Amino acid sequence: MAATRLEGLTAVVTGSSSGIGRGIALALAAAGARLVVCADLKEGHVALSTSAATVKTSLSHGAEMVSRALVTSKDNNDESVDTPTHELIHARYGKERAIFVRCDISREKSDAADGIFSIENAIQEAVSRTGRLDVSVSVSVLFRATSANQIQRLVNNAGAGILDIPLHEMTAAQWNQCFGVDSAGTFIATKFAVTQFLQQDEDEYGFRGNIINVSSIAGSAGLPGCSAYCAAKSAIIGFTRSVAIEYAERRIRCNAIKPGYIMTPLLHKIIETTDDVTWLEKASPFNRLGQPKDIGQAAVWLASGRESGYVTGIDLSVDGGFLAR
Ligand SMILES: NC(=O)c1ccc[n+]([C@@H]2O[C@H](COP(=O)([O-])OP(=O)(O)OC[C@H]3O[C@@H](n4cnc5c(N)ncnc54)[C@H](O)[C@@H]3O)[C@@H](O)[C@H]2O)c1
Numbered sequence: 212m213a214a215t216r217l218e219g220l221t222a223v224v225t226g227s228s229s230g231i232g233r234g235i236a237l238a239l240a241a242a243g244a245r246l247v248v249c250a251d252l253k254e255g256h257v258a259l260s261t262s263a264a265t266v267k268t269s270l271s272h273g274a275e276m277v278s279r280a281l282v283t284s285k286d287n288n289d290e291s292v293d294t295p296t297h298e299l300i301h302a303r304y305g306k307e308r309a310i311f312v313r314c315d316i317s318r319e320k321s322d323a324a325d326g327i328f329s330i331e332n333a334i335q336e337a338v339s340r341t342g343r344l345d346v347s348v349s350v351s352v353l354f355r356a357t358s359a360n361q362i363q364r365l366v367n368n369a370g371a372g373i374l375d376i377p378l379h380e381m382t383a384a385q386w387n388q389c390f391g392v393d394s395a396g397t398f399i400a401t402k403f404a405v406t407q408f409l410q411q412d413e414d415e416y417g418f419r420g421n422i423i424n425v426s427s428i429a430g431s432a433g434l435p436g437c438s439a440y441c442a443a444k445s446a447i448i449g450f451t452r453s454v455a456i457e458y459a460e461r462r463i464r465c466n467a468i469k470p471g472y473i474m475t476p477l478l479h480k481i482i483e484t485t486d487d488v489t490w491l492e493k494a495s496p497f498n499r500l501g502q503p504k505d506i507g508q509a510a511v512w513l514a515s516g517r518e519s520g521y522v523t524g525i526d527l528s529v530d531g532g533f534l535a536r
Pocket residue numbers: 225226227228229230231232250251252253314315316317350351352353354355356366369370425426427428469470471472473474475476477478
């Protein structure tokens with residue numbers, strides 16, 4: 212039953228080489244998606260370090276949660292296997308079930324000169340192989356890569372540096388970098404997906420296509436030092452609602468997921484650069500951090516016209532109860 216929930220569906224997932232995007236790509240494939248187009252700036256996957264030395268505060272309960280999450284990641288093997296996402300899907304379900312397409316989600320136009328393409332290219336690749344696109348998953352990103360030279364640096368630094376700036380010290384340039392890039396990537400991916408959806412017929416559940424935008428609990432809760440980040444994540448939720456209303460009559464669904472604290476390389480990097488991780492103790496009343504597969508399962512439900520066909524315009528919290536407090 213589980214292996215056929217998304218049978219026949221073609222999906223594009225941005226940010227699919229790491230963390231939440233990887234968790235979603237793997238879950239869609241496990242649920243039977245016919246083709247998962249793994250779209251990312253980089254192909255390789257960086258496994259989480261499970262070294263206890265990376266957790267600076269060893270005595271706090273927050274540090275214990277981090278250690279436990281790292282071990283669980285290893286046991287679950289999704290985040291610890293140092294294999295690109297599409298290759299993992301090949302190994303598990305067959306070579307025809309996934310491809311990798313290099314793209315920069317913040318780019319509206321492709322530039323053959325530097326070999327980095329916009330998400331439009333990934334969508335065209337999906338359509339050329341299966342005849343249509345059913346699901347577009349946009350995992351928002353924090354940085355804009357404007358040239359090939361910048362890409363490695365930006366990938367290495369993704370998530371660091373802009374999440375902890377007191378408002379009174381923030382420059383407009385920093386605001387624009389965080390707010391503009393994070394939400395603009397979602398806009399660009401959605402725009403190209405909708406353009407494709409409008410050209411295709413309705414599926415067996417009566418839909419032309421389905422968009423899933425990854426926002427954050429930061430879209431609904433304030434976090435100190437994160438005003439631009441919170442504003443960008445809120446913008447994705449407002450955008451999602453608007454797209455849902457604008458295209459409902461044309462049979463396109465659009466929903467958002469708000470992950471809580473999920474153990475990914477991004478969160479790991481933030482934890483590594485902080486001396487005090489006691490804030491993680493408030494991460495969830497379940498007393499554990501989330502895993503990328505927790506978000507993957509929510510995406511599978513939203514992707515299924517059979518299971519969530521009457522759902523559009525929502526922002527689904529998958530946060531272990533963080534926002535319920
Ligand atoms: N990890 C969490 O706890 C958490 C919680 C809520 C929301 N989020 C949000 O989810 C998103 C993904 O987070 P993550 O933890 O999985 O991060 P991650 O760093 O593990 O993965 C991000 C992926 O995006 C790719 N990427 C970066 N810039 C890109 C670009 N311009 N074009 C295409 N791909 C690009 C990277 O190569 C990487 O594979 C972020 O927007 C983050 O704010 C994360």
